[in-house]
Amino acid sequence: MSDIAALKAALNGIRIEDNPAIVKQKSRDFFWYSPVLKRELDHVSGDLVVSPANEAEVIRVLKACYAAGVPVTPRGSGTGNYGQAMPLSGGVVLSLAEMNAVKAVERGRVVAEPGAVLAHIDRETRKSGQELRLHPSTYNTASLAGFVAGGSGGIGSINWGGLRDVGNVLRLKVVTMEEEPRVLELTGWDLHKVMHAYGTNGIVTEVEVPLDAAYDWVDVIVGFDDYLGAVRFANLIANQDGLLFKEIAAVAAPVPHDYFLRHQKFLNKTDSVVLLMVAPHAMDPFLALARREKAEIRFRSDTATEAEKKGLPPVFELTWNHTTLRGLRVDPTITYLQVLYPFPTHVESVARMTGIFGDEVPGHLEFIRFDGNVACTGLPIVRYTTDQRLDEIMTIHEDNGCPIFNPHRYTLEEGGMKRTDEVQLAFKREADPRGLLNPGKMVAWENPDFDWKSEKVFLFPGLRTAAE
Amino acid sequence: MSDIAALKAALNGIRIEDNPAIVKQKSRDFFWYSPVLKRELDHVSGDLVVSPANEAEVIRVLKACYAAGVPVTPRGSGTGNYGQAMPLSGGVVLSLAEMNAVKAVERGRVVAEPGAVLAHIDRETRKSGQELRLHPSTYNTASLAGFVAGGSGGIGSINWGGLRDVGNVLRLKVVTMEEEPRVLELTGWDLHKVMHAYGTNGIVTEVEVPLDAAYDWVDVIVGFDDYLGAVRFANLIANQDGLLFKEIAAVAAPVPHDYFLRHQKFLNKTDSVVLLMVAPHAMDPFLALARREKAEIRFRSDTATEAEKKGLPPVFELTWNHTTLRGLRVDPTITYLQVLYPFPTHVESVARMTGIFGDEVPGHLEFIRFDGNVACTGLPIVRYTTDQRLDEIMTIHEDNGCPIFNPHRYTLEEGGMKRTDEVQLAFKREADPRGLLNPGKMVAWENPDFDWKSEKVFLFPGLRTAAE
Numbered sequence: 001m002s003d004i005a006a007l008k009a010a011l012n013g014i015r016i017e018d019n020p021a022i023v024k025q026k027s028r029d030f031f032w033y034s035p036v037l038k039r040e041l042d043h044v045s046g047d048l049v050v051s052p053a054n055e056a057e058v059i060r061v062l063k064a065c066y067a068a069g070v071p072v073t074p075r076g077s078g079t080g081n082y083g084q085a086m087p088l089s090g091g092v093v094l095s096l097a098e099m100n101a102v103k104a105v106e107r108g109r110v111v112a113e114p115g116a117v118l119a120h121i122d123r124e125t126r127k128s129g130q131e132l133r134l135h136p137s138t139y140n141t142a143s144l145a146g147f148v149a150g151g152s153g154g155i156g157s158i159n160w161g162g163l164r165d166v167g168n169v170l171r172l173k174v175v176t177m178e179e180e181p182r183v184l185e186l187t188g189w190d191l192h193k194v195m196h197a198y199g200t201n202g203i204v205t206e207v208e209v210p211l212d213a214a215y216d217w218v219d220v221i222v223g224f225d226d227y228l229g230a231v232r233f234a235n236l237i238a239n240q241d242g243l244l245f246k247e248i249a250a251v252a253a254p255v256p257h258d259y260f261l262r263h264q265k266f267l268n269k270t271d272s273v274v275l276l277m278v279a280p281h282a283m284d285p286f287l288a289l290a291r292r293e294k295a296e297i298r299f300r301s302d303t304a305t306e307a308e309k310k311g312l313p314p315v316f317e318l319t320w321n322h323t324t325l326r327g328l329r330v331d332p333t334i335t336y337l338q339v340l341y342p343f344p345t346h347v348e349s350v351a352r353m354t355g356i357f358g359d360e361v362p363g364h365l366e367f368i369r370f371d372g373n374v375a376c377t378g379l380p381i382v383r384y385t386t387d388q389r390l391d392e393i394m395t396i397h398e399d400n401g402c403p404i405f406n407p408h409r410y411t412l413e414e415g416g417m418k419r420t421d422e423v424q425l426a427f428k429r430e431a432d433p434r435g436l437l438n439p440g441k442m443v444a445w446e447n448p449d450f451d452w453k454s455e456k457v458f459l460f461p462g463l464r465t466a467a468e
Numbered sequence: 469m470s471d472i473a474a475l476k477a478a479l480n481g482i483r484i485e486d487n488p489a490i491v492k493q494k495s496r497d498f499f500w501y502s503p504v505l506k507r508e509l510d511h512v513s514g515d516l517v518v519s520p521a522n523e524a525e526v527i528r529v530l531k532a533c534y535a536a537g538v539p540v541t542p543r544g545s546g547t548g549n550y551g552q553a554m555p556l557s558g559g560v561v562l563s564l565a566e567m568n569a570v571k572a573v574e575r576g577r578v579v580a581e582p583g584a585v586l587a588h589i590d591r592e593t594r595k596s597g598q599e600l601r602l603h604p605s606t607y608n609t610a611s612l613a614g615f616v617a618g619g620s621g622g623i624g625s626i627n628w629g630g631l632r633d634v635g636n637v638l639r640l641k642v643v644t645m646e647e648e649p650r651v652l653e654l655t656g657w658d659l660h661k662v663m664h665a666y667g668t669n670g671i672v673t674e675v676e677v678p679l680d681a682a683y684d685w686v687d688v689i690v691g692f693d694d695y696l697g698a699v700r701f702a703n704l705i706a707n708q709d710g711l712l713f714k715e716i717a718a719v720a721a722p723v724p725h726d727y728f729l730r731h732q733k734f735l736n737k738t739d740s741v742v743l744l745m746v747a748p749h750a751m752d753p754f755l756a757l758a759r760r761e762k763a764e765i766r767f768r769s770d771t772a773t774e775a776e777k778k779g780l781p782p783v784f785e786l787t788w789n790h791t792t793l794r795g796l797r798v799d800p801t802i803t804y805l806q807v808l809y810p811f812p813t814h815v816e817s818v819a820r821m822t823g824i825f826g827d828e829v830p831g832h833l834e835f836i837r838f839d840g841n842v843a844c845t846g847l848p849i850v851r852y853t854t855d856q857r858l859d860e861i862m863t864i865h866e867d868n869g870c871p872i873f874n875p876h877r878y879t880l881e882e883g884g885m886k887r888t889d890e891v892q893l894a895f896k897r898e899a900d901p902r903g904l905l906n907p908g909k910m911v912a913w914e915n916p917d918f919d920w921k922s923e924k925v926f927l928f929p930g931l932r933t934a935a936e
Binding site for chain 1: 576577596597598627629634636638639657680681684706708711747750752753754756757759760838839840
């Protein structure tokens, strides 16, 4: 701890928090969605939280920590689900929440500091009739750089694909962790060096992303007697080129009635639903299509009374990771998966998985654009029993051509594409030569010989020590 | 002609033109793109042009013409290519050009009169940062109702599909041609009663269409050594979900150099090109992608000097039907086709057709969204020799799975889906019981027993008499 004491002295003038209870709280994210991660990461805590007010202070922190050999794990709002922001080796939790200015709004783009909360950015951009293309369901709390460094897509992905798609992030400013930290501006392909790298190879200090036309989206819930009816309707409307949605999800019964408690009064117990954000000027044609398909509207925010809407969360807070969150509040024993159902067989794949698992894995689909086509990614609820069965469920999905992005692993590779990202690894060698940034999250760095084909779970050595 | 004289008296106070030279000029459109239509329709003329100033005058004209049994053929700006607006049986040419007000601009939508020119509408909507989703290459002259009644899509279809797609037209006001004309408001599926019906079953007096975010689109021309390289690049970028384009076309050598005379200075003789309108905030990521693909930028309007840009038309005036127009100005013996290359085999289909026809049919593709996927429609140049060879070229396309929308026919069915549109036919029975609206354009009305499988060309009897 003498390292830490010396470090605190070196950071004189920068906001620091070392109350252990608060530090532990600020060392956590939503890892506890996973029973596996809950066991593995529950004890994790940093040694102190440092909250720089500007880029110059970020540079001072990184320089001092580099000199002291103290790990630094960056953090936005801590809304991730993979333990992205958890300091496995202790050290400094670098909170970027204070760096939250919206610096410039131009036609088609916004520049903001890393800790700017997405809803706050939109409030600024809406003054010019614009809003973010993409946001997670944690829109009201998540930070911009946290989304870029730890997220993949979300609301808006039905129009724009994922964050990884070229054009969805325009520019990042990144500070390296070297003896003399450098400030780099990344654009084009260089963005992939640090996007979705969990802050393992640089600290983001400025983000530029594109904007889209802002609308007062209408929340709509459509009810169906069977899940596949909901899925087919969602797929039908997602492929209507002239209709504008910001969000299209399908959720299987009994999840909507049992877990969406604020909306329960609108739902039947047997309802599978399609959850939508519809552009106001698309409502008339959408309703014409819904009538033709005999789809029943359970809720629409544009005609609901104030009394009906009182206390209701927005529909996007029923989607993506919020679906699971609402489930966990009712039944803490459940967990979830992340699945890709690739185009063009996505609907058939969903039907097959639904047939195999039934109510053990109630379906939840998010319709997205993926390489130019409409496909769906799934975040099905899992009625968890054992780790072994959870693994089995994932294996069956993969054996049926539905890749899993394992949300029960905290490393980039295990939760992601299951292979080394050579671009990110090379940039880490350059930008974090001592390996102090968010240690334990990039397997390729920690354990270059790790065998992806083996079933053994990667446990960061430092963490294993701490956990023992 | 006594009918016409009586009619003129009945229309006292409404603007009328009966100078035969002017009436003939106002009876024409761009039918002469087709050597076939040029022979068949060149003599066509109405008897007088009537230009109502408002809906009340439209009602007076239709009531009077109904009583007199005089045909009425509506006309916007006369920019069609299929003879849509040509009065095959003479009578009244109903010019809606004077009804050109932009009545309301709201968030996501605009309401305008039928004769409002698209570029004029955009000038009004741009005040709120919005623009039309879709427009033809005749943006600077075409009218809104003419586009809706006689067009199918165009610039913007890469994002929104075609006019036929639900959501791309929100509402139409239509006046019927009955003893007592009615004013109907059509929304939802009812819109299909009169959309792309050439004004055969109602006169449009008001149009409501959706808007999109307006940008100062950057014109870009990318050069390639071979056409299929251009096609593959166009297809690659069209499938990038995070990049925003308003227009993506591919044109085979030697068309760009030989026909795009104002842009010739930027082009090599051997260049096949991709023509683009790129959102300003998509330029950086687009250029990163272009560099990766070793695509050579021949022209970009955002960095061109004023001297370079002097006299240049916008890139969209090199696309869609303007490609053919520029060709016809250089070589009046050429003509063109309209082809669909369906997803997912569109690129292979283009390669096959290019292999079969070579320079007899230089390629021209427009990338569009079609039923949720990226496909392309083609308007290839045809080095015309005989009608027989032209038919043969079309047959070979259809035999290879590339449907033709024959631009050498003036009827709705022959130029369109080659089958009776029962909805439009039923609405014509209701809205035009005497068959006086744009006679000769709807085969199902004129000749219900016409055999679509036969190769015989439908010639409207009234026209045949006139032509003999």
